[in-house]
Amino acid sequence: MSVSALVFAAFVLLVTYIYYWSTRKFDYWKRKNVPYAKPVPFFGNYMRYITLQSYIGDVTQKLCQQFPDRPYFGSFYGTEPALVLQNPEIIKQVFTKDFYYFNSRDNSDYNHKEVVTQNLFFANGDKWKVVRQNLTPLFSSLKMKNMFYLVEKCNHSLEDMLDKEIKDLQIIEIRSAMIRYTLDSICSSAFGIESNTLREGGENSPFANMGSIVFSSSITRGLKWISRSMWPGIFYKLGLQCFPAEIDGFFERVLTQVFENRGYKPTNRNDFVDLILSLKQNDYLTGDGLVPKNVDAKKVTVKVDDALLIAQCVVFFGAGFETSASTLSAALYELAKNPEAQRRAQEEVDELLLKHNNKLNYDCLAELPYLEACMNEAMRLYPVLPNITREAVADYTFPDGLRIEKGMRVHVPVYAIHRNPDNFPDPEEFRPERHLGDAKNDIKQFTFFPFGEGPRICIGMRFGKMQTIAGMVTCLKKYNFELADGMSKTVPFRSTTVLTQPSTGLFLKATPRDGWKQRIFAR
Template identity: 25%
Template sequence: MIVVLWLTVALCVIVHWLYRVNKDYYIMAFFSRRVRTKDGRPVESIVPVPKGRTIFANCLDLYGKDHAGVFSYSRELSQRLGESYLQYGMGLPIFNIIDAENAENILNHPKLITKGLVYDFLQPALRTGLLTSTEKKWHARRKMLTPTFHFNILGQFQEIFQAESLKFVQQFQSQDESIVSLSDLIPRFTLNSICAGVFSYSRELSQRLGESYLEYGMGVPLLNIIDAENAENILNHPKLITKSLVYDFLQPALRTGLLTSTEKKWHARRKMLTPTFHFNILGQFQEIFRAESLKFVQQFQSQDESIVSLSDLIPRFTLNSICETAMGVKLDEMAEKGDRYREGIHMIEMSFIRRLSNPLLWNKTIYNWFAAKTYDAFLKTVHEFSSEIIAKRRILLEEELEHRRSTQTADDDIFGSRKKRFAMLDTLICAEKDGLIDHAGICEEVDTLMFEGFDTTSIGLIFSLMNMSLYPEKQELCYKEIEEHIDDNFDNLDNNQLSKLKYLEYFIKETMRLFPSVPIMARQTIQETELANGLILPERSQITIHIFDVHRNPKYWDSPNEFRPERFLPENCQNRHTYAYIPFSAGQRNCIGQKFAMQEMKTLIVVLLKKFRILPLIDPKTIVFNVGITLRTQNNIQVKLVRRK
């Protein structure tokens, strides 16, 4: 009893002493490795450091918040501080970036390519593919995959985009008017209560602080960036390529692919994959994009108007497109498995948010003991689906090679051939034969490419179609432009004609400014790192770039919450900070498939607008955002499709 009493007294004395030493940061922040400044000034003279809710710094700031609450918290903090800020959590500093200057610094930094630790949460599903890998593995995979996004290959996808778009529209053409649920078209993993709370927390903090800010949680500094200057600083920093610790939550799913890997692995994978996104290869994909878009629209053509729930249709469209273009496998006979795959991704995202909002589950051992088994079946579904895709493509590729051998046909240039369509997966299979990657590595990159290829694009399409309905005068400008350049039978719907649709591109860009598919991205330091703004971040500091807040920062955007595609006219972009608009990230770890995504989105929108007018069924003021791997809403977003006469 006496021992317990003395221990209690000692604990109280220690807590009181720590409080006297630093009343804002408290216990966990005191034991974290602290961010310093180059000239010895107080950190607070460069970035604000909002105090946490408890004596454990910022560790528990998100605890108990639902999805909207977490998103709102971050947004409010960014708006209140008005600049990038620093936090401390889980024994690590977290630098939150909301300005273009810091975003440019970070995204262009040659050593800041390692994803933040939150990406580890994705590895059970995505493993260590292009999204989660780093260093040599990422560089090798990126180099391997880049040619698969060559312009010629993307052109082949246009047929699929067009067919899917037409199939999508066809279901509404039997009606004069249709109400379409956009929310149902996005993947079936809208996360309601928890996601909304997380997003609300982040948003509220950003709005309240109004600048990038520093937090401390779980023993680490957490730097939150909401300005372009700090974003530039981070994204361009040569040593800041490692993703933050939350990306570890993705590793059971994505493993260590291009998204979650770092260092040598990331460099090697990036180098390997980059040629697969070459202009010529992307051009080959246009045929697929066009065919898939036409097939998509066709299902609505029997009605004059339709109220359509898009939550099932759009993800199916984008999943079909990514599988046929990047993987070289049609899903016609695997539609049911594709639905189970999307449901598995939904549950994996729930696991990610659960870990993100509960600091106790950040520890891998605790997570594996108490939570991981719940999601094992979904991980198995996701990985079995990707493995089947790989197996099917191996067979198809071997049959093609055998045919070439039997006919003594020389191999065509994969970037220029129109006889045989190139699949991005072919790059990985051929690299395996050359000893540059093994089967496990192929699985990592396929998991990553499929996840990023269908999910983020579907989010972009959802919000683009919603904005088409909300702004009819701008929809009409897009339609007139399409009428001028695209034939009614879509025979000329290729990359050359798509490039002429300038206003449509501005429209999509403005949509991605207000509704970036990935609202937050994160990095972490792997050694003590000095930033251009004078901050010295200790090893394992967490840096969060709040793209959602950078894109709405009034420092760079006049009336930032207004929808104005004209912002992206060349004359209006001249004096704007380059890193004020980063929907596809920036620097050496920028999105490898951004041209692929834009091409696919343009194709479906072209086919839809050719066939239908899009009318609104939602008040944008009622939208509640959820945090997730990608941007979500709690709302069931619907539009009405009215067939054009």
């Protein structure tokens, strides 16, 4: 046989093997008698996402639209079967009632492979439970109240920054401006650090730089995310990492510096670093293990080491700024398109500031129901996580008899559910009124979950809401917003990230409102 014939035969063998390997599970849903979307070799039902052409929320929404009346359907996430849930009762079952079986997000066997993936967001089982129990006290209402003076100070800096940035051009790219604000807020409240991101040139500060590394949405990063989430075994065998090592190094240095400044002892700031310092006093964290219903929990321990602590810092930093900045900028963008809603929000803000002598406090944020409704509506349309994933940690049988095996991926398509007309009529329209009064009670349970649901619901929800609403007050008290010339009324989302992020800047024209001088913050 000639060399070229040999090469050709090897090539055919390789293609045949890849075809076999990539389609070997494609009869899974048929065997289970579950309706499913027809997959294509290697890409399953997610070709446009895997090839970075479409945002994951859009891809999943299109799949859901093929099965409008089904409580769930089967899909193929690349080569791997994944069950997509649509029915609120079943979602409740997975998120809360049978949480034990679905306590993991996904790829639980691989989370120890990187420092960053050892954080609470990625953890599962006993480790997740113990870490969550130990971190939860940091986010109580009382802690938020005690921390609010730090967020308030950041809002003073935001007030100054907007004045400077808007004065010359009147045009502001609101997403990057809000990232600077939430970075400042999280660095100050969580780490006790002045990040200076709201000062002139703050967009180039080390924290802003780290923020863009953690959430970089380059093509390479996008491909890494996708391959890790679909084929983690191969991903780590190839020696790849999702998060650059410089992230661990940066936070290690930051924390060491803060620890030194505090003499390695908790202070009375009561912030995240204090909690980390108190955890560091012990070699082990103790808490209840994770057990199925009706089984008594045993106490379990988790070893405290620097990697564990750094990983929690990274998630608080990353989740703390990106999510709120996305929500804030989406809300302001939608208000810019909806002048009537903006006027109503501003009236509420003006009344509040008049009542409280231009000084914000934690409790007064609860006196802004319309603003809160605007935030909720922004999160309905732009949920930070368009798909929430869970993984069965043991074989499980659904109430209708469907049995899935340990390791099965279960996806809750938040974006599709939030934009389903059966759940929210005229779903593309921004209508804050959906979240007010009686209408709010009409929202079906488990059809609106911008913060997730069940025991894994966002741990930072109170903090996120606090800084988002405070930021909205600061922007709306002084400015009227409208879309800048050329800014589109709909924005496409990035295809290179698992988050909901606009793929273009959100440019708004901001003009000072009449009477703004009467609403300057009292400092």
